[in-house]
Amino acid sequence: MEIILAKRAGFCFGVKRATQMAFESAEKGGKTYSLGPIIHSPQVVNRLEALGVKVLRELDEISDGTIIIRSHGVTSEELEEALRKELDVVDATCPFVKKAQENVKSLSEAGYDVVVVGDADHPEVQGIVSYAKGKVYVVGSEDEAARLPRMKKIGIVAQTTQSFENLEHVVLECLRKGSEIHVFNTICDATAVRQQEATALARDVDCMIVIGGYNSANTKRLAELCADIQPRTYQIETAQEIDPAWFSEVNRVGVTAGASTPKWLIDEVIDRVREIDGAKIS
Numbered sequence: 120m121e122i123i124l125a126k127r128a129g130f131c132f133g134v135k136r137a138t139q140m141a142f143e144s145a146e147k148g149g150k151t152y153s154l155g156p157i158i159h160s161p162q163v164v165n166r167l168e169a170l171g172v173k174v175l176r177e178l179d180e181i182s183d184g185t186i187i188i189r190s191h192g193v194t195s196e197e198l199e200e201a202l203r204k205e206l207d208v209v210d211a212t213c214p215f216v217k218k219a220q221e222n223v224k225s226l227s228e229a230g231y232d233v234v235v236v237g238d239a240d241h242p243e244v245q246g247i248v249s250y251a252k253g254k255v256y257v258v259g260s261e262d263e264a265a266r267l268p269r270m271k272k273i274g275i276v277a278q279t280t281q282s283f284e285n286l287e288h289v290v291l292e293c294l295r296k297g298s299e300i301h302v303f304n305t306i307c308d309a310t311a312v313r314q315q316e317a318t319a320l321a322r323d324v325d326c327m328i329v330i331g332g333y334n335s336a337n338t339k340r341l342a343e344l345c346a347d348i349q350p351r352t353y354q355i356e357t358a359q360e361i362d363p364a365w366f367s368e369v370n371r372v373g374v375t376a377g378a379s380t381p382k383w384l385i386d387e388v389i390d391r392v393r394e395i396d397g398a399k400i401s
Contacts, residue, residue: 120396124374125316131309131378133213137190140211145170150184157189158379159335191242192216194249215279219305224250226274236289237278264292273297279307280337317375321348324373329354331377338377358391
């Protein structure tokens with residue numbers, strides 16, 4: 120059985136940067152917190168907690184110390200509250216997410232009603248939305264965009280982990296809703312490249328393994344895209360979840376991972392698959 124690992128599996132630039140900043144903060148000691156999980160990898164969060172980084176749900180829980188802003192960003196109100204409390208703020212917001220926040224703010228100030236393409240329940244989207252000063256709508260699909268009201272000026276940004284196809288479909292629908300459209304393609308290049316590599320790999324293997332947190336939007340999307348092509352697609356967080364039965368009559372296994380998945384988790388999965396069938400990796 121041959122194992123083929125996608126070239127760009129695992130940490131993207133923003134996640135790698137945030138994780139490095141979090142571990143560096145932990146090493147300094149003192150009261151250190153993160154507002155929400157620093158990235159969507161429970162295993163990385165657990166390692167940080169072992170070093171003393173406590174995950175908070177709200178800033179009301181603390182009055183001093185260091186607060187790490189997660190890679191997905193936080194709302195503008197939360198950031199203002201942290202500064203008002205004079206906390207030591209380590210802003211690990213992904214630069215691409217930060218750009219989406221800035222785009223929403225500038226569109227709103229220019230008089231556009233803002234449409235954010237993404238998952239309304241995702242912390243990244245909740246943070247992005249908070250930078251709008253006027254009307255703002257969150258849509259996850261073309262069908263949801265079809266239910267938007269008529270607007271004179273529409274500004275559009277996307278959650279960084281959205282697929283380009285979904286953004287395109289929403290934009291086309293918005294063309295029917297307004298006379299002036301301003302679109303910022305805020306999809307992260309790393310996300311697009313991972314999706315392209317994953318789908319190409321799924322077409323060439325008998326089984327796909329997608330590694331990443333179940334709370335990770337980009338990992339979930341990778342798994343969905345692969346499953347559309349290769350029905351024998353399995354999303355896992357750790358090597359312990361692998362079922363040897365998955366590899367019955369399988370000659371080639373594809374492996375990819377979400378942007379929040381550390382290399383050590385990928386290595387453990389590959390080692391486990393190799394143990395099952397004495398597989399070789401390429």
